[in-house]
Amino acid sequence: MSEILEKYKWIGPIIEKMDRDLKRIFMKNFRMRDKNFFPEGDYKADIKNLVNCMLCPNMCRFDCGTLQTSLTETMSPAYKARIGYYLTIGLIDPMKKENQDFINLMYKCTNEENCKIWCPFEFSVVSLLETVREDLNDKNLMPDYCKQQIDKLNNTNTIEEYNIYRTYTEKGIENIETDGNDEVFYYIGCESMKFPEVIKANIEILKKAGIKFSTNLDSKICCGGPAFNIREMETANKFAMKNKELIEATGAKTIISDCPGCILTLSNRYEKLGVKIEKQIIHIVQFFKKLIDDGKLSFKNKIPEEFRKITIHDPCLIARNLKDTESIRFILNRIPDLEIFEPLYNKDYVHCCGWSGTNHWADRDLAIREARNRINELKDTGVNIFISACPLCELGLAYGIDENEKEKYKIMDISELIIRIL
Amino acid sequence: MVYISIAKNYKIFLIILLLYKKILMFMDLKEFELIYKQNRCEIKDKKNIETRLKGIVGKNNISTKKIDLLAYSKDTSLIGFNWTLQGKIAGLPDFITWPETEEQISEILKLANREKIPVIPYGEGSGVVGGAIPVYGGIIIDMKKFNNILEINDKNLTVTAQTGINGMNLERYLNARGYTTGHIPQSLYISSLGGWIAHRAAGQFSTKYGKIEDIILGMEVILPQGKIVKFKTISRASTGPQFDKLFIGCEGTLGIITKATLKIWPYPETRALISYAFPTFEDSLEATRQILRQQIYPAVIRIYDADETFRHFDHIEKAKNKVMVVFVCEGIKSLVNLEKAITMDTCEKNNGVACGEEPVEHWFETRFRVTETSLSPTLKTVFDTIEIEILWDKAADLYHSVITTTKKIKGLIFITAHVSHFYPNGVGFYFSFAGIAPKEKTDLEFYQEVWNTVIKAVEDCGGSFGHHHGVGINRSKWMPVEWGVSFDTIKQIKNLLDPNNILNPGKIYENLWKNGDEK
Ligand SMILES: Cc1cc2nc3c(=O)[nH]c(=O)nc-3n(C[C@H](O)[C@H](O)[C@H](O)COP(=O)(O)OP(=O)(O)OC[C@H]3O[C@@H](n4cnc5c(N)ncnc54)[C@H](O)[C@@H]3O)c2cc1C
Ligand code: SF4
Numbered sequence A: 001m002s003e004i005l006e007k008y009k010w011i012g013p014i015i016e017k018m019d020r021d022l023k024r025i026f027m028k029n030f031r032m033r034d035k036n037f038f039p040e041g042d043y044k045a046d047i048k049n050l051v052n053c054m055l056c057p058n059m060c061r062f063d064c065g066t067l068q069t070s071l072t073e074t075m076s077p078a079y080k081a082r083i084g085y086y087l088t089i090g091l092i093d094p095m096k097k098e099n100q101d102f103i104n105l106m107y108k109c110t111n112e113e114n115c116k117i118w119c120p121f122e123f124s125v126v127s128l129l130e131t132v133r134e135d136l137n138d139k140n141l142m143p144d145y146c147k148q149q150i151d152k153l154n155n156t157n158t159i160e161e162y163n164i165y166r167t168y169t170e171k172g173i174e175n176i177e178t179d180g181n182d183e184v185f186y187y188i189g190c191e192s193m194k195f196p197e198v199i200k201a202n203i204e205i206l207k208k209a210g211i212k213f214s215t216n217l218d219s220k221i222c223c224g225g226p227a228f229n230i231r232e233m234e235t236a237n238k239f240a241m242k243n244k245e246l247i248e249a250t251g252a253k254t255i256i257s258d259c260p261g262c263i264l265t266l267s268n269r270y271e272k273l274g275v276k277i278e279k280q281i282i283h284i285v286q287f288f289k290k291l292i293d294d295g296k297l298s299f300k301n302k303i304p305e306e307f308r309k310i311t312i313h314d315p316c317l318i319a320r321n322l323k324d325t326e327s328i329r330f331i332l333n334r335i336p337d338l339e340i341f342e343p344l345y346n347k348d349y350v351h352c353c354g355w356s357g358t359n360h361w362a363d364r365d366l367a368i369r370e371a372r373n374r375i376n377e378l379k380d381t382g383v384n385i386f387i388s389a390c391p392l393c394e395l396g397l398a399y400g401i402d403e404n405e406k407e408k409y410k411i412m413d414i415s416e417l418i419i420r421i422l
Numbered sequence B: 001m002v003y004i005s006i007a008k009n010y011k012i013f014l015i016i017l018l019l020y021k022k023i024l025m026f027m028d029l030k031e032f033e034l035i036y037k038q039n040r041c042e043i044k045d046k047k048n049i050e051t052r053l054k055g056i057v058g059k060n061n062i063s064t065k066k067i068d069l070l071a072y073s074k075d076t077s078l079i080g081f082n083w084t085l086q087g088k089i090a091g092l093p094d095f096i097t098w099p100e101t102e103e104q105i106s107e108i109l110k111l112a113n114r115e116k117i118p119v120i121p122y123g124e125g126s127g128v129v130g131g132a133i134p135v136y137g138g139i140i141i142d143m144k145k146f147n148n149i150l151e152i153n154d155k156n157l158t159v160t161a162q163t164g165i166n167g168m169n170l171e172r173y174l175n176a177r178g179y180t181t182g183h184i185p186q187s188l189y190i191s192s193l194g195g196w197i198a199h200r201a202a203g204q205f206s207t208k209y210g211k212i213e214d215i216i217l218g219m220e221v222i223l224p225q226g227k228i229v230k231f232k233t234i235s236r237a238s239t240g241p242q243f244d245k246l247f248i249g250c251e252g253t254l255g256i257i258t259k260a261t262l263k264i265w266p267y268p269e270t271r272a273l274i275s276y277a278f279p280t281f282e283d284s285l286e287a288t289r290q291i292l293r294q295q296i297y298p299a300v301i302r303i304y305d306a307d308e309t310f311r312h313f314d315h316i317e318k319a320k321n322k323v324m325v326v327f328v329c330e331g332i333k334s335l336v337n338l339e340k341a342i343t344m345d346t347c348e349k350n351n352g353v354a355c356g357e358e359p360v361e362h363w364f365e366t367r368f369r370v371t372e373t374s375l376s377p378t379l380k381t382v383f384d385t386i387e388i389e390i391l392w393d394k395a396a397d398l399y400h401s402v403i404t405t406t407k408k409i410k411g412l413i414f415i416t417a418h419v420s421h422f423y424p425n426g427v428g429f430y431f432s433f434a435g436i437a438p439k440e441k442t443d444l445e446f447y448q449e450v451w452n453t454v455i456k457a458v459e460d461c462g463g464s465f466g467h468h469h470g471v472g473i474n475r476s477k478w479m480p481v482e483w484g485v486s487f488d489t490i491k492q493i494k495n496l497l498d499p500n501n502i503l504n505p506g507k508i509y510e511n512l513w514k515n516g517d518e519k
Helices: A002-007 A011-017 A020-031 A033-037 A047-054 A065-070 A077-089 A097-105 A125-138 A144-156 A196-208 A225-230 A233-248 A260-273 A284-293 A316-321 A326-333 A364-379 A391-399 A414-418 B002-026 B046-057 B066-071 B078-086 B102-115 B167-176 B193-199 B243-247 B281-293 B306-313 B333-349 B358-366 B372-379 B392-407 B443-461 B476-483 B486-497
Strands: A184-187 A254-257 A280-283 A309-312 A339-341 A385-388 A410-413 B095-097 B119-122 B139-142 B149-153 B158-162 B216-222 B228-230 B256-263 B270-278 B300-304 B323-331 B382-391 B412-422 B426-435
Touching: A011 A020, A020 A033, A020 B372, A033 A047, A033 B372, A047 A077, A047 A125, A047 B078, A047 B372, A065 A364, A077 A097, A077 A125, A097 B066, A125 A225, A144 A225, A144 A233, A184 A196, A196 A410, A196 A414, A225 A233, A225 A260, A233 A260, A254 A260, A254 A284, A260 A280, A260 A316, A280 A284, A284 A326, A284 A414, A309 A326, A326 A339, A326 A414, A364 A391, A385 A391, A385 A414, A391 A410, A410 A414, B046 B095, B046 B102, B066 B095, B078 B372, B078 B382, B078 B443, B102 B119, B102 B139, B102 B216, B102 B228, B102 B256, B149 B167, B158 B167, B167 B193, B193 B256, B216 B243, B270 B281, B270 B333, B270 B358, B281 B300, B281 B323, B281 B333, B281 B392, B281 B412, B300 B306, B306 B323, B306 B358, B306 B412, B323 B333, B323 B358, B372 B382, B382 B392, B382 B443, B392 B412, B392 B426, B392 B443, B412 B443, B426 B443, B443 B476, B476 B486
Parallel strands: A184 A254, A254 A280, A309 A339, A309 A385, A385 A410, B095 B139, B119 B139
Antiparallel strands: B149 B158, B158 B256, B216 B228, B216 B256, B270 B323, B300 B323, B300 B412, B382 B426, B412 B426
8 A cells, every 4th residue: 555655646746736726626525535435334345445446447357267267347356346336335235136146246256366466456356355245244145155154164163064074984084182282283174074085195294204293183173264255254253263272272383284275264364353373373285395394204205107297286375375386396396206397377376276265156157167277277288187285276176177087187185196205 | 088088198108108118128227327328229129139149159158137237338448437436337238248259240240230239349348448338238249258379380470369368368378488479558467459459559568569550460350241251361462452451440340350360579588678867858759769760679668758757756866857768678689789779879869867777677567557547536536548649740849739738628637748659750649637527517528628628739730649549439529630531431431341330339430429518
């Protein structure tokens, strides 16, 4: 914002030179800015920035995942902000059934935040839309597909119809309960529970590196991420408090997770609610990098021939939120004989797997098409193995591969590669 | 008697009902005040047209939903942002279509001709003169699904792409492979290849790489009645009148461009960033004129008048109360070194003071950071830019004339300029203005007054009213002045190709603004 103020410094002398009448009107318009365009009453919508965004020529449009997938103006970032504004001021009445499409638009956004890279205001559109979602919730207008997620969270403490953590035995995942004195707490995401091989690999790697850690799957719950996306703050708050308690009981100083979404929620999002977990909270690849640095993790075996060529898919939350594109590459670069390929859009500029945020509930078909686009970008490297480090990416990308190509292309977590050379 | 009265009342009732139905038919988004509401096309059986469009493009590629109609109700005309904030919409389409093949576009056009329904090609909607606004309603053909890059030919140095592709996505693809088109408008992120061709666009690096008409080597176009025409890709030819060139600048009124082959260049090996501050505007013009006269073509040249120098380069001590000029020379090292030496030498001979690389770096950092459009409407001010062309011998006169006459307009807050495009023979000026409509005028009337004042001054000096944004709605009033008697011939050509006037009506050939008093 200070950059913007600096940018408009030049207006000062122009105002000085204006004739009296014009100056009076201009100054009045300046003073009345908020009154003129801000609605009356209570609302949580970030009107000022929704207006800034809706009056932008859509400068981030070329890199907006939902727009570039749907290929319609309707999905453009500034239009979403515009509808958010109109819903808030009531120009589009959110209470009317016929306006449900407009409400749904508020959820058709991934959390990939490419917009932030290009935006002169450094907005992420989703964070603006989230403020509109809060008002919709207050008016009891939360869409059904969101209600279902909240119900699942409240009923099972996870994002599934059943408590997915309790499936660890049938999936062959070892559960390590804390003795209250752990070095590390391995915080397994609910989405990760859908990939037992990844969890098993991570446990094996941590054990090989001699780390004292726990997983506490008997009491483990979701981080509450979906409630934060939907902005159902009561549920979000409940999960924040409960997780803080469970995490603190482990005694661990470092919390590692295989899910970048969990990291974002446990740190930034909890903090914004006033729930601070006084621990180092990092992604598991960042921890592995440290283990390699400290000489605790090394790769002894040769990489099997079928895994020698891989393409990296950076999870957007690691690349743009944790601002870390280095750890994954650091680890992969230490694997002898591994040939690493990069897609055109990578690192800070990575494109989304389609499965981030609320869009995959609001418009599943669009999410699948976005996944397909990303898969095509990965395929363009000419390699058949795509390496990532996020369960949502692995889930989303899988939707992007056609049935008849499922055998040909493999999506793997970085841990699944590492255990092959330990 | 009673029967007659009932019959009469019934008739009146029917008329009212019909009128109401008609209003409802095109006033779907009743909450929004419609700006262009005169002479809307009358679509008798909308459901039937919808079914037929579905038959052409498939049910997923057409919409009549409110949420989609509203999304296509505007382009990026800057006054449109005031309307957006005030809950008004410029135009309201009846159908949005997203065809995927040339044949589908052709079939839509044939249907539109049969039913006399307007068709409006839509790229990325970044046009600033109303070109893509559906002023009479009708069918939007959104070109976004024509977004494939088809071939790079390294030997010929060409790229062939479908025209719905976003400019930045084309450029990023090329850059990753070691090429550039050199066409870098400020709207690179928000415009399409088709929009560039339709508006005869010009990039910021065009002194070296040329404007879009210098870059396009071949095209495929669908004529208004549905004929698909494939023009050869040629470096140049002497094959009679160059019919294909007619479509560069057609603004979606003579045909829909679906595919184009463009020149590309190896990505520049090096760049030299040069800047000079001059004591007067005239000195800066003279220096740049002499540079071009020596056949030196820096990719970028930009002269900022004293007001704009203050706006953008206040932090540069040597530029205080001066006129800043930035240059970018790029290409192979030896050539860049030569261009740099001659550019610097010429600037110094014309009283320029070297300001180093920092001002140019500042320009690179800020050139895509557009925030003015977000600020101005909230202050109830009207803001816009007008770009025009003039030959060297009248350039300084034109600048002063536009500034002095426009400053007299009641409500004007500022008018400033930079010189953005350069030729050995002339230049393109880029004026920016802001103002507040006085009580007795609407925003649109004030806006029209400024536009018309600027353009009158330009025409009086012998300049051309538009350099690269096109005509659209904003400048159509001036077409007869600009083109003289040949404007009739231009209209005849339009009539020949589009006898039913279905392709993007209301632009170029018609004066929707009347004499600036459109309400
Ligand atoms: C911030 C900003 C900066 C800008 N900077 C520049 C600049 O530096 N240089 C410059 O030249 N312009 C600039 N412009 C203007 C604008 O970007 C251009 O006019 C651009 O060429 C329009 O492209 P578009 O795809 O957005 O077209 P649209 O706005 O969608 O359409 C513009 C016109 O082209 C027609 N059209 C679109 N696609 C086709 C097609 N395939 N076939 C036939 N007709 C078609 C439409 O019907 C309409 O009449 C700028 C605009 C903004 C908002
Ligand atoms: S997020 Fe930023 S760049 Fe994108 S449309 Fe909004 S204001 Fe413009």
